[in-house]
Each structure stands twice: as structure tokens, then as C-alpha cells.
Amino acid sequence: MSEPRKLEVLRAIVEDYVHSREPVGSKALVERHHLGVSSATIRNDMAVLEEEGLIAAPHTSAGRIPTDKGYRLFVDRISQVKPLSAAERRAIHSLLEGPDDVDDILERTVRLLSQLTNQVAVVQYPHSNRALVRHVEFVLLAPKQVLVVLIADTGSVGQKVIEAGSDVGDDALMLLRSRFLGSIAGTQLALLPQVLPSVVALCQPELRGLAQTLAHGLQALSDNSREERILMAGTANLARSNVDFPLSIGPVLEALEEQVVMLRLLSDMGDDPRGVTVSIGRENPYDGLAEASVVATGYGSGAKVGILGPTRMDYPTTMAAVRAVARYLSRILGG
């Protein structure tokens, strides 16, 4: 038996199964793909593939379906990325237009990606580790309530309401604002924890309590901007693609709602700089996603964008879409 044909058979099985949702048998294979051999030969090949754990049969007299391992081999060694259609390119291009607002862009990105792939699209807010402090603002909302605003040079704005121990004077607040602003403007958000204490220490004793509170607020904001959020779209696709197939949708929805889970999932996926990373079925650390695959890649300065769908998905097309979207996203946000 020839090794190349074995892989060819696996590819045919994966493609047919993804397309038809039904176990594929030896006879159907030789008909649909012009492999130059008979069904019996294919059967032998399939027996070997099954022995190697790449495909499995749901029951004795059904066709075979790929296992997680089979998909893995397919993705790693067999599939070649499909080029996008002109229409798809155009759709992605149109992302370039419109306002520069990060929120808007990400919002449109997930929508586009979910439509392109018919899966659930997920995007992580851009990392702002390297972001610099651009501006600080303290606003008195109530006698003991101060709104702390931290603006980074990336245009991202963090806000937080804090409670002061005692009444706060407007002029004291102004003073502290310029004090803080003078000390931390231009420093990296990530460095705030080291810089802030010294600012507090330099304050007059009577302001130190308030300064401390405000510093806490600022630090929380900088942590907050690192504690990334995700945005998603296309959850309805989950229901659609599983209309007659039992990917129990419940656990998947749960996972999607737990931002923490998704964030860990994405960051655990290691960033292959050459292309997209795929995590298939039980390879996923989270049990609820045992029948799901994640296709993701980094963009900009390391945040992730990707999709989530059933293991039975069209990997080449999906990977192409994710990669293309990530590239455009990098171009827009990175530039």
C-alpha cells in the first residue's frame, strides 16, 4: 500500500464527511474521487487508517468518520489553505473603511468573521501592555465619589468609580491630577504599579490618603486593561450547524459566556507566527468543547482572533478566513 494514497484517502474521507455530515464508505469514495483503484483496495487502506486511530466507524456496517487525530493529521500535513473568493476579499477589505474606533472595528470584525465561516467568531481586545499613559482625569461625581479615567495613547479609555473615605475637595482633586499626570504621563501602563507608590509618597500628608485611593484606582484600571475581554458573534451558527447532529450546544454556550474560559483557551493556543493554530476536539482543555474545534491566530501585538465550531468543519476555508481577517486587523490596528 502506498503511503501517499493512504493520505489521499484520509483527505477524501475528511472532505466528504465535512461536506455530507455522513459516514463515508469505500464505494462512495472511489466514485466521488477518481483515485485509480477499486473499492476493495480502499477498504484495505481504511482498515489501516482505522488501526492507526485516524478514522473510526460509528458501527459495524457504516462508513468511517475522521477522529480528532485524523483531523489533526489532515490539518497539519494534508490540507492546503484555500484562497478566498473575490467576494470574501472584498468583504474583508470594506473593514478598512469606516471609523477608527477600536470597539467598532472589533465589532465589525467578529460579525464578518462569523458570516465568512458560519461559525462563532471570537476576538480578544488588543493587548495594551505596551500602551503608554496619555492622560489622567479625576472627576468628582458626588462628595465622596470620584470617577477615575485613564486614557492610553492607543485611544483606549478605562474608567472606574471609587469611593473616598471622606469628602473630597475639587481643588485637591485638581492638584492631585496634575501631580499624577506629571509623574506618569508617558510611562507604560504595565509599569504603573512600580511608579505610583512614589507619587503618593511625595504628596503632602493631608492629601496622602486620597492620593493612595486614587493610585489604587489607577492601578486597578491598568490591570483591568490587561485583564482582557473578548467579543463574539454568530452564536446562532451553533444551532444551525447542529440541526441534526448532536454537538450538545449547551456546554459550548456556557464556555462562550465564561470569558475567563475563552481567554485561557485562546492564550493557551500558542502563537504560531507563520499561520493559524487549530485545537481539535478533545485537544481542548475545556470539557464542554470536546466536540468543538477552535481556529485562531494572533493579530496586532499578540491578541487573538479566531472561530469556534464543530470538529466537523471545513478547516482549509476556515483557516484561510481567520488568517486573512487577522492580517487586515493587524494592518488597521497596528498601523
Added chain:
Amino acid sequence: MSEPRKLEVLRAIVEDYVHSREPVGSKALVERHHLGVSSATIRNDMAVLEEEGLIAAPHTSAGRIPTDKGYRLFVDRISQVKPLSAAERRAIHSLLEGPDDVDDILERTVRLLSQLTNQVAVVQYPHSNRALVRHVEFVLLAPKQVLVVLIADTGSVGQKVIEAGSDVGDDALMLLRSRFLGSIAGTQLALLPQVLPSVVALCQPELRGLAQTLAHGLQALSDNSREERILMAGTANLARSNVDFPLSIGPVLEALEEQVVMLRLLSDMGDDPRGVTVSIGRENPYDGLAEASVVATGYGSGAKVGILGPTRMDYPTTMAAVRAVARYLSRILGG
């Protein structure tokens, strides 16, 4: 036949059906509820109820299930709001603790509500029509890029990146900031469109172009804060409650993702100040929700909070939960 008993029968049917998910027959009714009559009598009553369109039989020899109209009557005239359990009260109470940040509170609110009701919880961001301008900030991000920040006295912060036609000077920006701040601090966001032009008109000619651009940005932000958003949680409950029942989950997820749809739905629901409003099955304007019900009510200054679930839901308990949560929400945010 007595009218009160007829209603009693309807109530029993609704309650049993909600509980068991199965059509309920005359015999089971007399056993489970000690109505003082025989099953034959119940059958007669049920025939009448069916004639009035309040219940229906899936097929000839099955029990009856309530129709939308039946649920409607049940909600309007029969059910009485169940008091919450002590544990539930406690859970809601604990909402009072923790940070005052609006985002945080709403986030926790939807989570809580979805757990309380086992449905999808939805909350609309508070209206800020009456909000006053508290602070304005212009931050130069790049030579031609300005970040406009608008802070309201409610603590809500709006942000937007705008492109200037030509290079912007830092001092010009400072000047304009104090000019704008002086003119519009304390005015209602809703009034900005009327106030801003005069501010622009008062500027020196050489600054007028930039001022105009900034004014546009501010106005967009004030519009933006009126263009409400919604937050939701518990979509996984949809999958759970429909494990063996065909509320096609796809259209519902689609509706939930379209904020516009949900916003219209919520605002169309009219605000009954005495309690919660319920929209049942086909009463919903959106087709995808033909098998779903929405239970919602207003909080604070008119924004909505509520849940969405299958028509077959435990209305009394759900309504109690929604009402209680809305009250606490009003207390926290309104105070």
C-alpha cells in the same frame, strides 16, 4: 359550570404543564389538585376552555396544553406573584455590595437574574437622557487624531476617535477644551445639539474648523449614549430548557445577537409601572420569538431589565424575580 372552577382548571393545567413538560389530562388533574369534582366534569370544563382557545390538544388522545392566549389569561388574572425564597433575597441583596461601577453592576445583575430564573437575562443600559455634562477631555493621539471623551455626572464615559483635517496643536486643543468645558459643563446631554453650535461660533476663525469637528464628535457621543446597548447572560439556559422540546433555538439566538431587535422588543413592551410586563409567544413582534416569552420591567429612569425564555415557563416565580431585581437595581443606580 362555575366560572371560578374553570379558571382553577386552567391554572392547574398551566402549572402542571410547566412542571412536567407533558400534556395534562383530566384524570391526572383531579389526582394532583384536590378539585372536588370528578374527571368527567373536568373534561367538560376543558372542552369549554378549548372552545375559548385557551388550551389545545396536540392530538386527539393527548392531554391539553395551554395556548398563548391561555398563558395570557393565566398571567393577567390567575397567577399571583410568588414571594422569593430567603436564599434568593440574599443573593439579590449581595448585589448591593461591591463597586459602584455601572458596568460591573449590570454585569452581575444579568448573571444573577439568569441564575435565578434559569432563563436568558437581558438588561438595557440606563437611560442617560437627563444626564448632565460633567467633563470634557480632548487628547491628542496623533498629529491629526484626537480622542474626544465625554463624561456625564452619572459616571458614564463616552469616547470617540476623530480625524482632524489638518495638524492639531496641543495648546489649541487645551484652549478649546476649556472653552467647551466652560460652555457646556452642567447642561443636559440631550441639549448638546442646541448648545454646541453657539460655542463653535464664538471661536476665533482660525480655530473654528477644529472646533466644528470636535463639536461633531461630542454630539455623536451624546447621541451614542442615547443609542442604548444591552447586556445579556445565560444563553446556555436556552439549550438546557429545550433538551427534549422543540423551541428552535437558532432564531432566538439570532434575535438575541441583534441588539436592535432586542431594544425594540423591550421598548415596545410598554412600561407598566405597577409591575412587570409579559409578552407571550406570538404576541412578540419578532417571528423568531414565536415560541418564546419575554418578562420585563423598567428600572431606574426607564431602562428595561428582564428575561427571555420558552412560553412554557414558570411565570409567577419569574415575574417575582424580575420585579425584585429591578427594584434593587433602581435602588442602587437611582440613588
Added chain:
DNA sequence: GGTTAGCACTTGTGCATGTTGAGTGCTAAG
């Protein structure tokens, strides 16, 4: 008049049974 017991009737559900067809694995020959 409202209520009830009794009974015939309808119909979904579960079960056993048989049939079909897709698909496999094996063997023996090319």
C-alpha cells in the same frame, strides 16, 4: 342544571418482527 359513571372511540407509543441496503472483512485469484 350541573355532576357523574360508564363506555366506545381515537391515537400516540412501545415492541417484536421482517426486509432492505450500505458497508465491511476476508479469501483466493490475478
Added chain:
DNA sequence: CTTAGCACTCAACATGCACAAGTGCTAACC
């Protein structure tokens, strides 16, 4: 190594049947 042939397996589908749940109706009852 490939292939034709064949026996075998098993899900899916259909058919027939008994059963149980539930109804509607009628006639008797208070």
C-alpha cells in the same frame, strides 16, 4: 499489491399489534 466475489453485520425503515392515555358522549343522578 490489487481486485473480484461473497458472506456477514447492522442501522434504518416498515409493518403489525397490543396497550395506555385520554377524549367525547350518553344516560342516570342529585
